[in-house]
Amino acid sequence: MKLSLAIVAFALAIPTLNFAQDSTAVSSAQQYPNTFSSGSANVSKFTQESKRFNDWSISAGVGVPMIQSADLTSIKNGNGKNLFGYSMYVSVNKAITHAFGLNLQYDRGETRQGWFNTKDAAPSDASVYQRVGARTQYNMISILGDVNISNLLRRVDNKSPYRWALHGYGGIGTFGYKAFQKDEKGQRLATEVKPFNLTNLFAQAGAGLKYKINRRLDVEGRLMYVYTGDDEFDGGGAQYSDINKREDQISDNFFNATLGLTLKLGKHESHLMWHDPLQEIYWKLDVLAEKNQEVEVCKKGDLDNDGVCDDWDRELNTPAGARVDGAGVALDADLDGVIDLYDQCVTVPGPVENNGCPTTPVVDPGTVKEEEKMLDGIEFDFNSDRILPNNTPILNNAVSYINSSTGVYTVIGATDTKGTDEYNQKLSERRANSVKNYLIKNGVGKEKINAVGRGEKDLKYPECEPAEKCPEWKNRANRRVYFEAK
Numbered sequence: 394m395k396l397s398l399a400i401v402a403f404a405l406a407i408p409t410l411n412f413a414q415d416s417t418a419v420s421s422a423q424q425y426p427n428t429f430s431s432g433s434a435n436v437s438k439f440t441q442e443s444k445r446f447n448d449w450s451i452s453a454g455v456g457v458p459m460i461q462s463a464d465l466t467s468i469k470n471g472n473g474k475n476l477f478g479y480s481m482y483v484s485v486n487k488a489i490t491h492a493f494g495l496n497l498q499y500d501r502g503e504t505r506q507g508w509f510n511t512k513d514a515a516p517s518d519a520s521v522y523q524r525v526g527a528r529t530q531y532n533m534i535s536i537l538g539d540v541n542i543s544n545l546l547r548r549v550d551n552k553s554p555y556r557w558a559l560h561g562y563g564g565i566g567t568f569g570y571k572a573f574q575k576d577e578k579g580q581r582l583a584t585e586v587k588p589f590n591l592t593n594l595f596a597q598a599g600a601g602l603k604y605k606i607n608r609r610l611d612v613e614g615r616l617m618y619v620y621t622g623d624d625e626f627d628g629g630g631a632q633y634s635d636i637n638k639r640e641d642q643i644s645d646n647f648f649n650a651t652l653g654l655t656l657k658l659g660k661h662e663s664h665l666m667w668h669d670p671l672q673e674i675y676w677k678l679d680v681l682a683e684k685n686q687e688v689e690v691c692k693k694g695d696l697d698n699d700g701v702c703d704d705w706d707r708e709l710n711t712p713a714g715a716r717v718d719g720a721g722v723a724l725d726a727d728l729d730g731v732i733d734l735y736d737q738c739v740t741v742p743g744p745v746e747n748n749g750c751p752t753t754p755v756v757d758p759g760t761v762k763e764e765e766k767m768l769d770g771i772e773f774d775f776n777s778d779r780i781l782p783n784n785t786p787i788l789n790n791a792v793s794y795i796n797s798s799t800g801v802y803t804v805i806g807a808t809d810t811k812g813t814d815e816y817n818q819k820l821s822e823r824r825a826n827s828v829k830n831y832l833i834k835n836g837v838g839k840e841k842i843n844a845v846g847r848g849e850k851d852l853k854y855p856e857c858e859p860a861e862k863c864p865e866w867k868n869r870a871n872r873r874v875y876f877e878a879k
Contacts, residue, residue: 456615472639
């Protein structure tokens with residue numbers, strides 16, 4: 394099963410290697426976008442000529458392996474002393490994206506483990522338990538996934554050159570080895586596994602810290618942990634030998650610390666693993682900046698000077714000073730056919746012959762009737778002088794009525810009994826002035842309107858003192874503005 398998964402993963406990686414990088418070339422063919430692509434019809438097939446960065450490299454390094462988990466170890470206080478072996482590796486590396494790549498790696502080395510170095514004679518004064526040493530010569534081939542952790546986490550909102558990068562590695566492979574055991578009787582071959590048999594699989598994972606020396610060379614310190622899955626790798630002998638019964642684990646595993654160099658191949662300045670994803674955007678913006686971006690707008694000009702080009706102006710003879718919409722049509726807020734520039738009652742519909750104001754019967758300039766002295770009241774929210782939207786029809790009617798009358802009107806503001814007398818007096822004045830300003834803004838002459846505030850001294854419902862005695866609708870009715878004719 395492990396072997397099958399490895400073959401499938403490798404097979405899937407082959408087409409990925411060929412098509413992973415984005416192309417910077419464009420196509421001039423006008424056709425419907427490919428629904429299996431990014432959706433753009435202006436993207437050409439990726440080729441070696443279109444890519445702008447290198448993605449192949451080779452690495453080599455040397456290091457020190459130390460068996461950590463076994464019946465015979467290379468680490469003191471385990472089943473052995475601190476014994477250092479040697480190792481080397483060579484790999485061919487392919488960057489698929491700026492954050493992921495695949496490495497085909499060959500490792501060769503020798504671990505030394507047990508209670509003495511096999512180059513030395515077995516100690517005669519040690520206990521029987523400690524009169525054993527071993528060394529293992531190994532060869533390994535593996536496929537490693539390479540995750541550029543720094544490119545996943547680093548900020549990419551600047552153009553600063555990168556020098557350091559943290560990588561994570563992990564993968565599987567096949568190995569062979571010769572394990573030699575030595576005691577007071579001498580040295581002998583304990584176990585031999587022929588190299589590169591596909592049934593002898595191992596796994597390794599770890600991390601490395603890279604430093605970019607220049608555009609061609611990187612130096613990397615790496616620490617890997619190798620899981621062999623083999624209980625005889627340490628040189629302890631057969632599976633049920635006395636030495637191999639010292640520990641229960643069935644896999645002899647080791648650390649491998651290495652220092653290596655990476656040579657980046659290719660003709661381009663940048664390598665994909667050192668590539669800022671935004672650099673392509675910077676490059677494309679630079680290319681666009683060098684192109685002629687002059688776009689001629691408003692070819693026909695703006696004949697009526699309304700701020701809307703004649704190319705899309707629906708009204709080419711807008712009067713000077715009139716406000717227009719996005720299509721160049723003069724605004725008519727009340728939709729009465731008289732544009733706001735000429736409409737004397739902007740918010741109240743009226744015929745053209747009356748300059749956009751409604752026509753009303755001529756009012757007798759004589760005595761004002763009792764029912765005409767007071768118009769409908771305008772109510773307010775608590776502690777507010779803002780005119781509510783539902784009051785605008787009343788006020789618009791008041792505009793028409795006052796304009797058609799020869800009398801002078803007083804806007805009177807009032808409040809409920811909540812709050813102090815002094816505060817309520819000022820609030821009532823603000824309410825009266827708010828209504829007065831609305832009337833003047835909508836066509837009432839300043840000479841025909843005054844405003845006064847009476848605070849809480851002019852209650853529509855006098856029984857609401859204090860306010861807690863009355864329901865809210867009565868208190869709301871007390872918070873009002875009304876009109877009086879002089």
